[in-house]
Amino acid sequence: MQKESLFSKKVQTLLKGLGSDVWFTKVQQVAKKGDPDLLLCVCGEFIAWELKVDKNKASSLQLYKLDGIKIAGGTARIVTPESLQIHMEELVYRDWE
Numbered sequence: 001m002q003k004e005s006l007f008s009k010k011v012q013t014l015l016k017g018l019g020s021d022v023w024f025t026k027v028q029q030v031a032k033k034g035d036p037d038l039l040l041c042v043c044g045e046f047i048a049w050e051l052k053v054d055k056n057k058a059s060s061l062q063l064y065k066l067d068g069i070k071i072a073g074g075t076a077r078i079v080t081p082e083s084l085q086i087h088m089e090e091l092v093y094r095d096w097e
Contacts, residue, residue: 003053007081008037011051014088015040022091034061036069036076042091046074053081 008026015024015038024040036048048069050058058066058078066076079087 004051004056007053008051011038011049011079011084014084018091034059034065036062036066040091042094047091048074048076049079049087050077051079 012024012026015022022040022042024038026038027035037051038049040047040049046069048066050062050066052058066078069076077083077087077090
């Protein structure tokens with residue numbers, strides 16, 4: 001299994017542990033490119049996460065789509081193993097009002 005797939009499984013396991021305030025789905029990119037890896041809804045807020053490992057960078061198409069989510073009022077993040085804790089804390093401790 002590739003590193004990004006292992007990281008994705010770890011992230012999904014952590015998200016499942018957050019309970020019913022968190023809904024998420026992994027985006028299956030069979031025919032469409034550039035969509036974020038995970039789409040989340042946390043306490044009514046739309047969030048998109050693009051997962052990256054090692055020195056992998058988001059493509060220009062991925063950055064374009066993440067920017068579109070931000071412009072539309074959602075939250076979009078590039079999540080790495082090094083930044084995962086920060087982004088998980090953002091989900092848990094954020095002031096949703």
